[in-house]
Amino acid sequence: MQDHDHENEVQFKPLEWGLIRRLFSYARPVRRKVAWLSVVTVTRSIQLPMLTWVMGLIISGPIAHHDAGLLVWALGGYFIFALSVDGLYHFRHRLALEVGETVVSGLRTEIFEKVQRQPMSFFHRVKLGRVLGRVTSDVESLRVGIQDVLFVSLEQGGQLIVAAAVMAYCDLVLFLVVLGMAPILWGVNRRFRMRLSYESRAASESFSRVTATLAESVNGIRVTQGFVRQQTNSGLFRNLLNAHSRLNLALVRTSAILVPMLEVNSQFFIAILLMVGGWRTFNDLMTLAELIQFFFLANLFFSPLATLGTQYNNALVAMAGAERVFWLIDHKPEWEDAPEATALPDPRVAATSAPSQTHGARVAFRDVTFGYDPQKPVLHDINFVAEPGQTIGLVGHTGSGKSSIIGLVAKFYLPTAGEVRIDEREVRTITSDSLHRQMGIVQQQNFLFTGTVLDNIRMSRPEASDDDVREAARQLDCLDIFEGLPDGLLTEVGERGTSLSVGQRQLICFTRALLADPRIVILDEATSAIDAMTEARLQTALVKLLHGRTSFIVAHRLSTIRHADQVLVLDQGRIIERGRHEELVAAGGRYSELYAQFTQTAAAA
Structure with a gap:
C-alpha cells in the first residue's frame, strides 16, 4: 500500500483533467443545473464589458451633446440592463452553491461508506486526524474549486476577453499599450499569491495543531494535574503559539508587500495610459469621451488578473485535496469477503427456545499464526476448540496475544496462516455481516x-x-x-x-x-471498569448471559473465569498452559502464579 499518511503532504498539485472530470461526476444529480450555470456564467462574462461600453456610449452621446431627452431614455435602458446583470449574478451564485453542495455531500457520503468498510488494519496505519482532514479541509477545498475556481474563473476570463475585444475595437493603439502591461501585473500577482497561499496553508495547519493540543489538554486534565505537568504542558503550548504567531506575521508581511505593490503598479499603468491617451486626444486621434470609456474598459481588463491569480492558486490546492480524497475513496481494503462467501446459518431464526437458551457456535483454531504485519507474527501455531455453549478464558500478560485471538474470532482480521473455523466452516467462506449479527462484544474501552x-x-x-x-x-x-x-x-x-x-x-x-x-459472546476485560460490588451483582447475571452461548473471556480479574470450561494461558503469542481453573491452579505453573498474585491483591484491597 502506498502510504499517503505523512506529515508533509503536498499542498499544491498541477491541474489534471482526469481529476476535474471525476470531480464533476459527483454533480450528475444536478447536471441540468450545471448546464444552466455554465450558460449564466458565460452570459454574465459578456454582459459586464457591454455594460461599461454602454456607459461610454451614454457619455459620448447624450451627455456630450447635452440631449436631456435622449439621456433619460438612455439611463432607463442602462438601469434595466444593469438589473439583468445583477439578476444573473444572483442565479450564478445560487446555482454554484447548489452544485458545490451536491458534490461535497456526495464525496463525504462516499468517504464515510468506504471508511466504514475498511478492516481494522487500516485504522492501525492511518491516523484518525488524517481521515478527518480528508472529510473536512480537503473536501472544503474541493467545494471552493467547484463553486469559485471554475465558474468565477470562467466569468472573469470571459470578462477579460470581451473587454480586450471591445478595447481593441475602440482604440487599437491604447489596447496594445494595455496588452504590454498585463504580463507585468500578472507576474507580480502570481508570485505573491503563491507565496500567500503557502503561508496561509501553513498558518492554518499550525492553528490546527494549537486547537488539537488544547483539546487534548482539556481531555487529559486529570493526568496533567496528577503528574504535575501544568508547567511543562504550558511551555509546549506556548511554543506552538509562538510558531503560529510567526507564521501569521509572515503571512501579514507578505500581504503588506503585495497590496502596496499592486497599488503602485496600478498607478504606474494609469499614468502611462493618461500620457498616451492624452497625447492621442491632443492630436484629435480620439475624443475625451472615448478616453474615459477606454479607462472603464481597461479597469475591467485588469481587475480579473488578480482574481484569476488567486483562483489559480485555489485550483492547485483543490487538485492536491482531490488527490488525497480520491486516494482514500479508491483505497482497497487489504481483504474483503470472498465473492463465494455465504451467510452463516442462524439457528436462532427457527429456534423456539427463550433467548437465554440460544445455541452457541463451535469455534476452532487450527495451526493459526497471525501478525498485524505478516512479517512479525504475534500468534504462533494456536490450536484449540470451543464447543457450542462452552466458555473459553484467555489469560496472559499484556502483549501475549489475547486480543489478537478474539479479533480473529470476530473476523476483524484474517489469520496469516492456518484456519479459524466456525460451525465447521472456514471463516473466509462466511460473510462478515452474518457472523457479526450472531455476536455480542463487550470491550474494556466501552464506547457509547x-x-x-x-x-x-x-x-x-x-x-x-x-x-x-x-x-x-x-x-x-x-x-x-x-x-x-x-x-x-x-x-x-x-x-x-x-x-x-x-x-x-x-x-x-x-x-x-x-x-x-448472540451465539458468540466476547468479553475483553469487560469487568475491569466495574467496582467490586457491581461485579458481584453482575457475576450472577453473566451466568445468564453466557448460558448456552459460546463465549471468550479475556480476564483481568481471574474471578470471572473460575467457571470457564477451558482456560488458555498465553505467553508471547503461544499457548503455554490449558485446562480448567482448578486443574491449572493445582499444576503450579504460570496460571497458578497469576492466580496467587490476584488473590493477594484482592485480599490487600
Whole structure:
C-alpha cells in the first residue's frame, strides 16, 4: 500500500483533467443545473464589458451633446440592463452553491461508506486526524474549486476577453499599450499569491495543531494535574503559539508587500495610459469621451488578473485535496469477503427456545499464526476448540496475544496462516455481516454514541421494543441502576458517555450485548471498569448471559473465569498452559502464579 499518511503532504498539485472530470461526476444529480450555470456564467462574462461600453456610449452621446431627452431614455435602458446583470449574478451564485453542495455531500457520503468498510488494519496505519482532514479541509477545498475556481474563473476570463475585444475595437493603439502591461501585473500577482497561499496553508495547519493540543489538554486534565505537568504542558503550548504567531506575521508581511505593490503598479499603468491617451486626444486621434470609456474598459481588463491569480492558486490546492480524497475513496481494503462467501446459518431464526437458551457456535483454531504485519507474527501455531455453549478464558500478560485471538474470532482480521473455523466452516467462506449479527462484544474501552441510554442499548437490535430492553437489563440485574438515572433509560449519555460513570457505561454495553441474543459472546476485560460490588451483582447475571452461548473471556480479574470450561494461558503469542481453573491452579505453573498474585491483591484491597 502506498502510504499517503505523512506529515508533509503536498499542498499544491498541477491541474489534471482526469481529476476535474471525476470531480464533476459527483454533480450528475444536478447536471441540468450545471448546464444552466455554465450558460449564466458565460452570459454574465459578456454582459459586464457591454455594460461599461454602454456607459461610454451614454457619455459620448447624450451627455456630450447635452440631449436631456435622449439621456433619460438612455439611463432607463442602462438601469434595466444593469438589473439583468445583477439578476444573473444572483442565479450564478445560487446555482454554484447548489452544485458545490451536491458534490461535497456526495464525496463525504462516499468517504464515510468506504471508511466504514475498511478492516481494522487500516485504522492501525492511518491516523484518525488524517481521515478527518480528508472529510473536512480537503473536501472544503474541493467545494471552493467547484463553486469559485471554475465558474468565477470562467466569468472573469470571459470578462477579460470581451473587454480586450471591445478595447481593441475602440482604440487599437491604447489596447496594445494595455496588452504590454498585463504580463507585468500578472507576474507580480502570481508570485505573491503563491507565496500567500503557502503561508496561509501553513498558518492554518499550525492553528490546527494549537486547537488539537488544547483539546487534548482539556481531555487529559486529570493526568496533567496528577503528574504535575501544568508547567511543562504550558511551555509546549506556548511554543506552538509562538510558531503560529510567526507564521501569521509572515503571512501579514507578505500581504503588506503585495497590496502596496499592486497599488503602485496600478498607478504606474494609469499614468502611462493618461500620457498616451492624452497625447492621442491632443492630436484629435480620439475624443475625451472615448478616453474615459477606454479607462472603464481597461479597469475591467485588469481587475480579473488578480482574481484569476488567486483562483489559480485555489485550483492547485483543490487538485492536491482531490488527490488525497480520491486516494482514500479508491483505497482497497487489504481483504474483503470472498465473492463465494455465504451467510452463516442462524439457528436462532427457527429456534423456539427463550433467548437465554440460544445455541452457541463451535469455534476452532487450527495451526493459526497471525501478525498485524505478516512479517512479525504475534500468534504462533494456536490450536484449540470451543464447543457450542462452552466458555473459553484467555489469560496472559499484556502483549501475549489475547486480543489478537478474539479479533480473529470476530473476523476483524484474517489469520496469516492456518484456519479459524466456525460451525465447521472456514471463516473466509462466511460473510462478515452474518457472523457479526450472531455476536455480542463487550470491550474494556466501552464506547457509547451520542443519544440516550435506550438508543445505545437498542443499537445491537434496532427493532427491539422498550420492554425488550427493560427485560435485558432486568436479566443482568441492572435495571434499577438505569432507572435511577435522572431520566431513566431516556437519560442522555453525552459525547462518548461522559455524563455517566465508567461502571454505568459498561453495564450499558453488557445490556446491549445481551439484547442482541448472540451465539458468540466476547468479553475483553469487560469487568475491569466495574467496582467490586457491581461485579458481584453482575457475576450472577453473566451466568445468564453466557448460558448456552459460546463465549471468550479475556480476564483481568481471574474471578470471572473460575467457571470457564477451558482456560488458555498465553505467553508471547503461544499457548503455554490449558485446562480448567482448578486443574491449572493445582499444576503450579504460570496460571497458578497469576492466580496467587490476584488473590493477594484482592485480599490487600
